[in-house]
Amino acid sequence: xxxxxxxxxxxxxxxxxxxxxxxxxxxxxxxxxxxxxxxxxxxxxxxxxxxxxxxxxxxxxxxxxxxxxxxxxxxxxxxxxxxxxxxxxxxxxxxxxxxxxxxxxxxxxxxxxxxxxxxxxxxxxxxxxxxxxxxxxxxxxxxxxxxxxxxxxxxxxxxxxxxxxxxxxxxxxxxxxxxxxxxxxxxxxxxxxxxxxxxxxxxxxxxxxxxxxxxxxxxxxxxxxxxxxxxxxxxxxxxxxxxxxxxxxxxxxxxxxxxxx
Numbered sequence: 001x002x003x004x005x006x007x008x009x010x011x012x013x014x015x016x017x018x019x020x021x022x023x024x025x026x027x028x029x030x031x032x033x034x035x036x037x038x039x040x041x042x043x044x045x046x047x048x049x050x051x052x053x054x055x056x057x058x059x060x061x062x063x064x065x066x067x068x069x070x071x072x073x074x075x076x077x078x079x080x081x082x083x084x085x086x087x088x089x090x091x092x093x094x095x096x097x098x099x100x101x102x103x104x105x106x107x108x109x110x111x112x113x114x115x116x117x118x119x120x121x122x123x124x125x126x127x128x129x130x131x132x133x134x135x136x137x138x139x140x141x142x143x144x145x146x147x148x149x150x151x152x153x154x155x156x157x158x159x160x161x162x163x164x165x166x167x168x169x170x171x172x173x174x175x176x177x178x179x180x181x182x183x184x185x186x187x188x189x190x191x192x193x194x195x196x197x198x199x200x201x202x203x204x205x206x207x208x209x210x211x212x213x214x215x216x217x218x219x220x221x222x223x224x225x226x227x228x229x230x231x232x233x234x235x236x237x238x239x240x241x242x243x244x245x246x247x248x249x250x251x252x253x254x255x256x257x258x259x260x261x
Contacts, residue, residue, distance in 0.1 A: 103178035
């Protein structure tokens with residue numbers, strides 16, 4: 001999440017023909033290099049941009065600040081921020097890794113600022129997700145967070161495209177890793193306990209793997225996780241034989257090859 005905002009804030013995507021990048025006039029240094037829009041000193045520009053990301057998030061209204069209409073639609077979880085209710089104010093479906101990414105961003109930004117409010121926000125977001133997303137203890141794949149809310153509200157119960165009861169082990173793993181970091185920061189063992197349960201479930205279902213077979217599937221189906229699937233390398237090989245994908249493979253082969261190696 002933080003990296004995405006940095007790109008959008010520092011270097012908007014659409015360049016105009018009149019020495020502008022996005023909404024900002026192009027500024028050059030003596031060697032003709034592009035200067036950051038926020039400040040000519042890179043360190044100060046970096047700090048300003050990061051703070052704008054944090055200000056955007058911390059100043060986002062909670063549900064109780066949003067009026068009766070918002071409360072009537074999304075009031076099942078008092079205190080929930082708009083961002084985590086849905087992708088936009090008209091849709092359901094928070095992205096599967098957005099909780100983990102927010103925890104990761106703030107755990108890195110906190111040492112940069114020393115702002116305790118970042119830790120408070122991490123605790124809030126982790127609590128919302130832990131309280132409303134986990135598969136039950138008696139489930140074949142217990143204690144894994146589901147990646148998405150399928151309705152407008154803080155009930156994370158499946159996959160936006162494939163429906164309820166569908167989970168993604170990689171999303172569970174990334175969230176568990178951030179819970180370990182949050183435990184190290186706060187000393188609260190409930191985060192470590194939740195992370196250990198996620199790790200135990202994933203470890204218990206991990207299968208032998210090689211270059212063509214993944215140790216865990218990418219997606220689960222209807223309350224249970226399907227057998228391990230192909231790796232990225234195998235998928236790319238299949239894609240390369242398809243006319244529909246061949247142009248994509250040719251265009252992206254250098255970075256993909258580097259990533260696989």
